[in-house]
Amino acid sequence: xxxxxxxxxxxxxxxxxxxxxxxxxxxxxxxxxxxxxxxxxxxxxxxxxxxxxxxxxxxxxxxxxxxxxxxxxxxxxxxxxxxxxxxxxxxxxxxxxxxxxxxxxx
Numbered sequence: 837x838x839x840x841x842x843x844x845x846x847x848x849x850x851x852x853x854x855x856x857x858x859x860x861x862x863x864x865x866x867x868x869x870x871x872x873x874x875x876x877x878x879x880x881x882x883x884x885x886x887x888x889x890x891x892x893x894x895x896x897x898x899x900x901x902x903x904x905x906x907x908x909x910x911x912x913x914x915x916x917x918x919x920x921x922x923x924x925x926x927x928x929x930x931x932x933x934x935x936x937x938x939x940x941x942x
Contacts, residue, residue, distance in 0.1 A: 845896035
């Protein structure tokens with residue numbers, strides 16, 4: 837029998853970040869928590885930087901990531917700012933052009 841796993845605290849809404857997995861009741865994507873964790877922040881400290889999240893929500897996001905690494909890694913890469921643009925000023929036209937070149941983040 838094949839059944840889909842549900843994750844408490846994780847949801848999707850097509851109108852929020854194009855249906856990307858987010859923390860229920862927020863607009864915080866799972867990828868944001870994963871990126872913070874990958875940078876070395878212990879899960880217990882992530883709510884200090886994101887006080888609207890509970891520790892249970894952080895662990896739910898990491899559990900979701902554990903089971904859906906390819907999906908979340910793709911979303912992280914798709915939303916990554918190129919190194920060449922870090923620390924530089926970007927005009928609205930340049931940002932629009934970048935979005936057109938990389939396509940929608942769905």
